[in-house]
Amino acid sequence: MFNEERHLTSPIRWGMVGGGRGSEIGHAHRAAARRDGFFQLVAGAFDLDAERGREFGSNLGVAPERCYADYTTLFASEAAREDGLQAVSIATPNSTHYEITKAALEAGLHVVCEKPLTFSVAESETLKALAASKNRVLGVMYGYSGFPMLHQAREMVRRGDIGDVRVVNMQFAHGFHNTAVEESSPGAKWRMNPEVSGPTYVLGDIGTHCWQAMEMVTGLVPDELSCMRQSFIESRAPLEDNAHVMVKFKGGAVGTLWASAVNAGSMHQQKIRIVGSKASIEWWDEHPNQLKYEVQGQPAQLLDRGMGYLYGDNPGVCARIGGGHAEGFFESWANIYHRFALAMDAMERHDQAALDGLWYPDADAGISGNRLLECCVESADGGSAWVKF
Numbered sequence: 001m002f003n004e005e006r007h008l009t010s011p012i013r014w015g016m017v018g019g020g021r022g023s024e025i026g027h028a029h030r031a032a033a034r035r036d037g038f039f040q041l042v043a044g045a046f047d048l049d050a051e052r053g054r055e056f057g058s059n060l061g062v063a064p065e066r067c068y069a070d071y072t073t074l075f076a077s078e079a080a081r082e083d084g085l086q087a088v089s090i091a092t093p094n095s096t097h098y099e100i101t102k103a104a105l106e107a108g109l110h111v112v113c114e115k116p117l118t119f120s121v122a123e124s125e126t127l128k129a130l131a132a133s134k135n136r137v138l139g140v141m142y143g144y145s146g147f148p149m150l151h152q153a154r155e156m157v158r159r160g161d162i163g164d165v166r167v168v169n170m171q172f173a174h175g176f177h178n179t180a181v182e183e184s185s186p187g188a189k190w191r192m193n194p195e196v197s198g199p200t201y202v203l204g205d206i207g208t209h210c211w212q213a214m215e216m217v218t219g220l221v222p223d224e225l226s227c228m229r230q231s232f233i234e235s236r237a238p239l240e241d242n243a244h245v246m247v248k249f250k251g252g253a254v255g256t257l258w259a260s261a262v263n264a265g266s267m268h269q270q271k272i273r274i275v276g277s278k279a280s281i282e283w284w285d286e287h288p289n290q291l292k293y294e295v296q297g298q299p300a301q302l303l304d305r306g307m308g309y310l311y312g313d314n315p316g317v318c319a320r321i322g323g324g325h326a327e328g329f330f331e332s333w334a335n336i337y338h339r340f341a342l343a344m345d346a347m348e349r350h351d352q353a354a355l356d357g358l359w360y361p362d363a364d365a366g367i368s369g370n371r372l373l374e375c376c377v378e379s380a381d382g383g384s385a386w387v388k389f
């Protein structure tokens with residue numbers, strides 16, 4: 001059973017850019033980072049509105065003089081302090097990720113950046129190289145990838161429990177934007193503006209999550225894809241509010257991905273189903289403590305988090321509380337921040353063995369997400385042509 005006995009010598013001095021008052025995802029970062037005592041929030045540039053950001057940061061317990069007006073001042077001022085920042089999380093709209101992450105890495109900080117990592121594969125590759133040259137962690141906040149039952153799924157695929165993987169169905173299809181909600185929601189509005197959101201809307205906003213889950217669980221290598229995308233709310237064009245992708249993987253497996261914000265009535269519908277030659281497994285983020293395991297010719301089984309029959313030697317299968325209790329989104333995020341902290345610590349100690357044994361969503365996950373988006377745009381805009389990945 002996991003507990004918080006494991007400590008670093010001292011918590012990582014951590015800050016945030018973005019994630020201010022009223023932001024959708026700021027609290028999730030803070031709740032997850034602080035959960036295991038590995039990170040201490042000491043500074044930030046939390047908001048585009050400097051005064052609101054300062055007041056907000058102070059209310060969180062950050063010293064007022066360390067609540068900065070912008071990220072440039074944050075990185076420069078903290079670099080001048082002996083007790084300055086060691087790591088920063090970036091939870092701002094997509095268009096700012098590249099420049100802020102680059103500045104943070106150049107300032108010698110470990111970075112956790114929101115997804116999609118940047119606007120392009122080229123930008124993300126630049127950041128990956130910069131992080132490597134600075135010996136710094138560049139993590140991408142694919143927060144669902146901390147759910148223990150996804151790690152159980154990964155281990156089952158790795159051990160051959162379902163046979164050879166043949167088909168993968170991925171979907172993240174909610175219904176919250178089935179009408180033009182962006183007219184009254186700033187958080188929705190920027191997502192549908194290509195200058196801020198990037199080359200896609202739903203593909204980048206939610207499609208990248210189930211794509212990353214597919215890569216983590218199956219290890220499949222995409223070969224080519226074909227994409228169809230459209231905006232049912234016409235004012236969202238050229239960005240899509242619905243998309244379907246067909247994928248061919250190297251080795252013969254195939255898959256589909258459905259990303260949608262107009263799936264009326266649906267809360268999330270983030271699911272991944274992996275069909276093997278012997279059996280299938282299926283996971284759904286609305287019931288994240290269970291994994292469906294269906295062996296051909298046998299009754300379906302529902303595996304539960306925290307049970308002795310799981311692959312307990314897999315460090316990804318965290319058990320923060322016994323089986324039967326509902327763990328959720330925040331535990332998943334905390335599991336990822338836990339991994340980020342261990343990676344940052346190992347990197348500073350140049351402990352390559354520890355790093356080799358530690359999985360976390362890294363720059364490669366960010367790059368693959370960008371490649372998915374680039375290929376989808378090229379394919380969809382070319383009449384759903386097949387495009388090499």
Ligand code: NAD
Pocket residue numbers: 017018019020021022023024025026045046047048049070071091092093094096114115116141142143144186187190205
């Ligand atoms: P939001 O619009 O709700 O909040 C953005 C926050 O960043 C605001 O507080 C804003 O004032 C601040 N901000 C913007 N530009 C800034 C700058 N240059 N410097 C400092 N602060 C700045 O956005 P959101 O919905 O919280 O999304 C933020 C990012 O997180 C996006 O990239 C989004 O794709 C991602 N996201 C990820 C998940 C996930 O599950 N990993 C979930 C939601 C959002």
